[in-house]
Structure formats: structure tokens, C-alpha cells
Amino acid sequence: MKSTYDMLVIGAGPAGAFAAKTAAEKGLSVLMVEKRPAPGAPVRCAEGVGKELLREFMKPDERWVAAEIERAHLIAPDGFRMEMNPEKAGSEVGYVLHRKVFDRELVWQAAAAGSDIMVKTRACSPVMENGVVKGALLEYNGTVTEVRAGVTIAADGVESKFARWCGVNTTVPLREMETCAQYLMTGSDIDPHATEFFAGNDVAPGGYVWIFPKGEKTANVGIGIGGDRGGKPGIRPIDYLNRFVKQHFPNGKTIELIAGGVSICKPLESTVADGLMIVGDAARVSDPLTGGGIYNALYTGKTAGEVAVDSLAKGDVSRKALMKYDETWRASYMGKALERNYQIKEVFVKLTDDDLNSIIHSVAKMNMSEFNTLSLIKNIITANPKVAMKLGKAGLKSLIDSI
């Protein structure tokens, strides 16, 4: 470890690793620090990702692709099963990854590109001068060392403490924090190429249950519920999960327990400050509707890496110069999807089981060859006037604008 770098990255998840790799490939000196002894473990993820989205960044590799998904089933509160089969309409679905292997591959790629890596090393405070972030104090093996950097990247995941220490409010409102529990289960008959989603206020209030296969007889079985819906014995995510598993996987064996939180709020108002860019979950860019954040982490990491290279070349790392990063992701496919899905999520969490039943029944009647978000929303609104009422005029307008 040197005492000065062009770029310092806090956290070695997908966001941090891709930022480090991108910048190191362009010749910057980079240090990435990770407080855990092993990046990627323990896992805090259901590990699903869209095929086309992932391929923007990496060539799929059988070492970290656990399953290829061809179709999805959505199960309404009344038990009605709707199949979504986009492959029939010619579009691809997704992969379920082995995040432990995937995350390590990304860190390895960052190292191969020339980035220095330190594990079991925790950033415990930023170094600030006149309001400008100039690096961090790093705690390693009982000592604290100052490392200075031209640009610092906060990629510290859902906890997002580093940006907070720099003066950015990263607190997630309780109702916009999906609180989650998941088992990796084996020994049950599952469809190894289909994901399943269960909605309803009895199974998962303000969220959903997912089954994501990881090969024959093995799957991530998990739940997320709204942060304001649990909090008492018997109604916490783990309690809902135990009840679900008892009913649906009576003979399944649990081989891993995963807990976690996904923010479903709006992204941070600003993801840059003087000398600082905030990426991935730390920037609150996980998808408010699906909870997916792997692609968003990779994309924001890459974009921040590119902006760091540009800004350092121009000798300007002010908030104004780094705004390029903030503006780029907001204008991107991802930025637009976040806006739209936030509006949809706000409606989703207010739906009763009756609403959910009628929506899922009406969508099942749609012609899947013209299946896109706009046609989906139009269909839902015309077939379910009650839902349209819940949206209200303002809600409808912002939803349509965001599409």
C-alpha cells in the first residue's frame, strides 16, 4: 500500500470492483479496500440478473452462473399462477449467479487491471480539507493509516456510512427499506429454469417471496417485506419465511441463511460531492420495484470510474466536475427505470389482496407478444379501475411521464 493514490475505493462489492477495474485499466493508480476478510461473503443477495444486462459487462462463465432462467411464474394471493414467458416472444430472461464466485471474479479483474486491494481493511473516517474529500483513514490489523487520493469512491453498499461521514444524508426511511431473509434450500423438486414470485399481504406485506433456482433441486427461497410492516415477534421476515418454507418445502433442507436489506427509496439527491462519488447500493440506486441492484452497481461503478479518469486528467475533481457522473446515470436507461419503477412501487405497496388478484388475472389475459411496460400499465389501469383510482390523477400522470 502506498500513501497516495489517484483513486481510493471503499468497498469491494460489484460497484467498487467495477469502478476500480475501469479506472486501473485507464492507467490510474487505484486502491480498493474491503472491510470483510473475503469479498462476496457472506452473500446478501438472491443473485438474479438479466442476461442482456449482465452481458454489457461480462461474458457469462459457468463458474459463476448457477442457473439459466427461461420463464417466471407470478402467484397471486388467491393462488392463481400466471406464467410469463418472454423467451416465446424472443427476448431473453436471466441468470441466477453464485455471488461468492462472481464478486471474487470482479475483484480479481480489478487486481489484474492493476488496482491494489486490501481486505479486512475498514475505512473508518474520511480525510477532509476545506470540505473536500481527500482520502480516508484506514483501519487495518490494529493500526490506522491515512491514505490520500485524488478521487474517493464510496461503494460501501447498503450501510452507506462513508458518504454520511462526508456530510451526505444516506438514511433510508424505514418504510422504504425492504427487510429480507433467505434460505438456500436443497432437496426439493423445483423447476430449475423458472423463477417464482408470490405476492400478497399474508405471504409478504409490502414485498414478495421469491424462489430463484440454483441448479437441480436447489434454490434461493427468500422474502422481503416493507420495513414498517414487521418488527415484532411472529411478523418479521424470518417468521414469514419459516411459514412459507414449512408449507411449500416441507422436505427441503436449509444449507445457508442470508439476511439483508434493500433500499426501495429514491436515489440520493446528489451522488457526488467535492472529491467524492457514491456508487451502487450506497447511492440508493437499487431498483425500488424489484430490489435488483447488481446491474445498477456495475453500471454506476463503471460510470464513476470513467468520470474519475476524465476529471483527474483535467485536474478538476470539484463537485461541479464530478456532476458528469450524476447526470450520466440519471439520463441512462437505468436512471429512467429507477424513476418509473419508483412510481409503480408506490402503488404496489398500497394494493390489497383483491387488487393484486384482479391485476394478475387481467394481465394473464394479455397477449404476451406485445408485452412491455407501457402496454402492461395501460392494461392494468383499464381492467382495474380501482387501481387507477388509487393512483389518483397526479400518480397517473407521473407514471405515464416516467414511461
Add this chain to the structure above:
Amino acid sequence: MISVRRDICAYCGCCISVCPEGALELIDAYLDVDANTCITCGICVRACPLGALEVKK
């Protein structure tokens, strides 16, 4: 004060992101509560998926 049931906590970080005071910190697998900044609001208790946090009067 908030007390952490270490036999239950799976060090996931969910509680940290909802704490309005920034009083929680994960030091690898050890959840640390800063007694000086915690205002005992109980928000973190409600967010924990496993029930590892308790308000101790």
C-alpha cells in the same frame, strides 16, 4: 440503549441504513452501537429481519 443479540444477528447491515443518527456500524461481523449517539428511537429494531435488536431501558 440498544442491545444486540449476537446469537441472532447475521451482520447484514439492514439496521445501519435506517438509523437516523448513524449510531450503528458493522466492524466485519460485529455490530457496534455508539451509546453516545443512539437516541433509542427503536427504528433499527423494527428493520431487523431476524429480531436481533432490543431496546433496553
